[in-house]
Amino acid sequence: MTEPPSGDELLQVLATLANPHRLRVVATLARGRAYVSALARELGISRALLQLHLKKLESAGLVSSALELSPDGKAMKFYQVTAFGYQLTPTTIAAAASSLTTPHARTEEEPQ
Amino acid sequence: MTEPPSGDELLQVLATLANPHRLRVVATLARGRAYVSALARELGISRALLQLHLKKLESAGLVSSALELSPDGKAMKFYQVTAFGYQLTPTTIAAAASSLTTPHARTEEEPQ
DNA sequence: ACGACCTGCTAGGTTTTCTTGGCATGTGCA
DNA sequence: TGCACATGCCAAGAAAACCTAGCAGGTCGT
Numbered sequence: 203m204t205e206p207p208s209g210d211e212l213l214q215v216l217a218t219l220a221n222p223h224r225l226r227v228v229a230t231l232a233r234g235r236a237y238v239s240a241l242a243r244e245l246g247i248s249r250a251l252l253q254l255h256l257k258k259l260e261s262a263g264l265v266s267s268a269l270e271l272s273p274d275g276k277a278m279k280f281y282q283v284t285a286f287g288y289q290l291t292p293t294t295i296a297a298a299a300s301s302l303t304t305p306h307a308r309t310e311e312e313p314q
Numbered sequence: 315m316t317e318p319p320s321g322d323e324l325l326q327v328l329a330t331l332a333n334p335h336r337l338r339v340v341a342t343l344a345r346g347r348a349y350v351s352a353l354a355r356e357l358g359i360s361r362a363l364l365q366l367h368l369k370k371l372e373s374a375g376l377v378s379s380a381l382e383l384s385p386d387g388k389a390m391k392f393y394q395v396t397a398f399g400y401q402l403t404p405t406t407i408a409a410a411a412s413s414l415t416t417p418h419a420r421t422e423e424e425p426q
Numbered sequence: 427a428c429g430a431c432c433t434g435c436t437a438g439g440t441t442t443t444c445t446t447g448g449c450a451t452g453t454g455c456a
Numbered sequence: 457t458g459c460a461c462a463t464g465c466c467a468a469g470a471a472a473a474c475c476t477a478g479c480a481g482g483t484c485g486t
């Protein structure tokens with residue numbers, strides 16, 4: 203993204219991409235859209251597993267989906283990558299980290 | 315980095331940065347080097363926990379350390395960020411994913 | 427000797443993530 | 457009707473990550 207992401211957004215993107223399956227999903231979709239079952243076959247993983255990974259990728263905004271009807275009437279859900287772009291440097295991380303919502307038990311602060 | 319990272323390298327970097335504590339560590343070190351105990355106090359986390367995070371960061375090549383002796387003879391381990399830079403786009407991910415060696419990621423040896 | 431600093435390690439429990447297998451829905455076609 | 461294909465969801469075990477508490481070592485100054 204052109205504007206710097208919030209800490210939480212960056213964290214979600216990083217956590218989402220930090221998985222070999224999801225990395226492959228993004229890589230495969232980068233070469234063209236595909237529907238779930240076909241993608242599962244191409245990647246050699248189960249459909250249930252792929253769906254969970256796609257769910258995470260979509261909730262992180264890295265892929266998007268569109269439910270379409272094939273010519274023979276079957277419902278098929280197509281996924282495609284979004285045009286995301288994140289720069290990972292000490293500086294960009296420093297900027298994002300300042301807006302992290304602390305998941306910290308001890309220093310839990312209340313908005314006064 | 316300037317040349318495209320391997321899939322495994324990218325995966326390790328992503329997994330390492332996908333943690334709020336480690337994100338804060340990088341952010342803090344980006345403003346200047348620091349030694350472990352001081353960094354732990356500044357971040358408000360235990361030293362043991364910080365050391366584990368620093369270990370991961372260093373093994374991913376995101377920070378580096380140098381053991382130095384303070385003027386009064388105490389050994390202090392200073393950490394600093396490396397000048398890393400990773401671009402995260404569908405294209406760069408597609409390039410990296412082709413060199414992934416982990417469908418089920420079991421590069422660890424069994425404890426015995 | 428003691429307290430205040432610095433470092434490093436690890437066993438253990440908790441929490442989160444990952445993965446499988448099953449079951450549900452629906453369509454089209456022989 | 458039965459088969460092949462598409463979708464979705466969830467329970468529960470397996471695996472990995474996380475964090476704490478406690479141990480060890482060291483130097484310095486009072």
